[in-house]
């Protein structure tokens with residue numbers, strides 16, 4: 056049986072990168088997959104606390120992300136939508152996987168380095184790195200592997216930045232199965248066809264929820280005015296004309312990528328660059344804004360309605376926790392018995 060699993064951190068309202076790289080696909084899978092495919096989507100609050108969070112803010116953001124997921128069209132009847140911490144099996148399986156996971160492999164992963172603003176060549180051996188790096192952030196990929204494996208997921212739709220972690224999840228399966236027999240299922244990645252969406256203020260790094268600069272990202276709940284203003288002030292370059300070249304013109308290339316994703320005529324970034332070759336940045340930015348505003352239309356209003364309906368959100372939370380606990384139970388029984396617990 057096919058099982059789809061994916062997650063999003065409650066570190067803020069989802070942005071354009073999350074939407075294009077992952078969430079849009081979550082919605083589409085509801086129609087593309089057969090009704091027998093289980094669709095399991097988690098708001099991964101245990102992952103969020105790998106970097107400092109204010110408790111009250113975290114609580115608020117979990118609700119915001121839940122409302123946002125419903126606003127983009129996830130159907131709680133069709134999917135299981137739940138908070139990671141409401142299913143203890145995730146933490147429990149993480150520990151068991153950690154006992155056969157290698158520190159050397161984890162130390163080569165890039166996410167902990169980028170979250171600490173370290174260079175990708177940094178190593179654990181550097182003294183100051185070891186004391187700043189918390190064990191939770193370092194072992195993040197083990198928890199992510201547990202999320203996926205607890206539900207026996209066969210397919211995991213994620214953005215490009217998560218491919219490395221999926222690779223590691225397969226490594227966890229190999230290690231566990233080697234030690235205890237063939238009990239865990241290796242997952243396949245479903246990567247989004249769209250490129251990574253880059254930051255509007257620094258187009259050489261990815262758009263991110265936890266980046267300080269508000270103007271670096273478009274939230275899927277932004278008003279048309281906010282979208283126009285953020286796109287209008289996006290960093291480009293001073294070379295005349297518009298062309299698509301991510302290496303030398305990252306700002307323009309990112310705008311063209313975004314435009315292409317939402318273009319009604321489905322033109323590629325390269326085709327759009329030809330159309331706007333002799334246009335001013337302002338003209339291109341207006342066109343990108345128009346396409347984006349049309350593409351995100353309706354999400355904001357549904358989000359505001361849902362956010363105001365606390366009792367409905369509470370009901371969705373309870374039902375999601377129940378379904379997810381049930382889904383993880385089978386694996387936990389198999390795993391614990393295999394390990395001799």
Ligand code: ATP
Nearest residue numbers: 064066072073076077213214251252262263264265
């Ligand atoms: P944080 O900065 O807190 O890590 P984030 O923006 O990276 O937040 P996540 O919750 O870590 O968001 O990731 C949710 C999903 O969105 C993942 O599948 C990830 O691959 C995808 N994603 C995140 N940022 C981008 C981006 N800029 N472009 C495309 N996909 C992205």
Ligand code: MG
Nearest residue numbers: 064216263264
């Ligand atoms: Mg992230």
